Amino acid sequence: MLERIPLAAILAGGKGRRMGGRDKARMEFLGVPLIERVRAAVEPLAGAVIVVGGKEYLAHRGIPTVPDRFPGASALGGIATALAWARENLGPGVWVLCLACDMPLIRRGVLSLIWSRRDEAQVVVPRVEAGYEPLCALYREDALEVLLERISAGDLGILRAFSRLRTVEVGEEEVRRVDPDLRTFLNLNRPEDVERALSRAGGAGASAPDSSPPGAASRRGVG
Numbered sequence: 001m002l003e004r005i006p007l008a009a010i011l012a013g014g015k016g017r018r019m020g021g022r023d024k025a026r027m028e029f030l031g032v033p034l035i036e037r038v039r040a041a042v043e044p045l046a047g048a049v050i051v052v053g054g055k056e057y058l059a060h061r062g063i064p065t066v067p068d069r070f071p072g073a074s075a076l077g078g079i080a081t082a083l084a085w086a087r088e089n090l091g092p093g094v095w096v097l098c099l100a101c102d103m104p105l106i107r108r109g110v111l112s113l114i115w116s117r118r119d120e121a122q123v124v125v126p127r128v129e130a131g132y133e134p135l136c137a138l139y140r141e142d143a144l145e146v147l148l149e150r151i152s153a154g155d156l157g158i159l160r161a162f163s164r165l166r167t168v169e170v171g172e173e174e175v176r177r178v179d180p181d182l183r184t185f186l187n188l189n190r191p192e193d194v195e196r197a198l199s200r201a202g203g204a205g206a207s208a209p210d211s212s213p214p215g216a217a218s219r220r221g222v223g
Contacts, residue, residue: 005115006094008046009082010038011075011135012101013053013068024188025057029104030201034188038099039063041106045115046097050085052078054101074156075100075135076147083144093141100135102188105201109178114138114170121168126185128172133185134158 012025012035025035032040035057043049051058053068066085070077079098086094095118097111110126117124118138125137146164150156175182183201 003115004047005042005045005097005111005138006047006090007082007086008042008049008097008099009066009078009085010035010042010049010051010058010099010101011053011078011082012051012055012057013078023055025054025101027102027188029188032104033057034104035101037104038101038106041108042097042099042111045108045111048090050082051101052081052085070151073151076151076156076158076161079134079139079158080144080147080151083139083141083147087141087144090141096139096141098135098137098139100187103136103184103186104188105183105186106136107179107184110136110175110184113174113178117168117170120166122165123162123167125162125167125169126172126175127169128175128182128185130185132159132162132169134162135187136185 025033027034029037035051039049039058039061049058049063051063051065054065056065059065066081068077069081069084073080082096082098086096095115097114099106114124114126114136115138118140121138122140122143123137126133143161143165146161149164150161172182175184
C-alpha cells in the first residue's frame with residue numbers, strides 16, 4: 001500500500017491575465033473544470049487536500065480554501081501559504097505536494113514518483129528539457145524559512161530558492177517512464193495552450209481525469 005502524501009495544495013490564486021482574465025480554475029477542459037481534474041488526480045494519493053487562494057471552488061467536496069497570505073508574491077507566495085498552513089495544522093516536517101490548478105492531464109504515476117524521491121530532501125522537483133516544474137513538486141514544511149526570506153527580499157523566483165534548499169531533481173528520463181509525453185506538465189496559460197492540450201489528450205479515457213492506479217510509478221513565470 002502506497003503511503004499517502006500528507007497534504008496536497010492546489011494553487012488557484014492566479015489572475016488568468018494571459019487567458020484574457022478568465023477564471024482558469026473554473027474553465028472546463030473536456031467537460032470538467034480544471035480544478036476538479038487536478039483534485040481527481042491527486043485526492044486518492046493525499047491524506048488531505050486544500051485550495052490556496054482564489055474562491056471556495058471545492059467547498060462542496062469538503063475541501064477548505066486557504067487565503068493567500070502573501071498577495072502579490074506570485075506562486076512563491078502560494079507555496080509559502082501552503083507550507084505555513086501545514087506547519088500550523090499538521091506539525092513540523094510534514095510534506096506538501098503543490099500543484100497548479102491549470103494542469104488538466106496529470107498522471108498519478110508522476111506524483112507517486114515525486115513522492116518516492118523525498119528521502120534527505122526539502123524539495124523534490126521534476127526537471128525536464130524545458131526546465132524545472134516547481135508547480136508540480138513536493139516541499140517539506142521546513143523549506144518555509146527560505147521562502148519567507150525570498151519573499152521579504154522581493155525575490156519571487158522559485159527556482160532561485162532551490163539553491164538554498166536540499167533539492168532533489170527528478171530527471172526527464174525517469175518521468176517519461178510513467179508519462180511518456182510529459183502531459184502532466186501541460187498548463188493552460190494562453191488560449192493556444194488549450195488546443196495543444198486537447199491534441200495531447202487524444203485517446204481512450206481522455207474525457208476523465210487520469211485514473212491510473214496510485215501505485216504506478218510549459219513554462220511559467222517562476223525563474
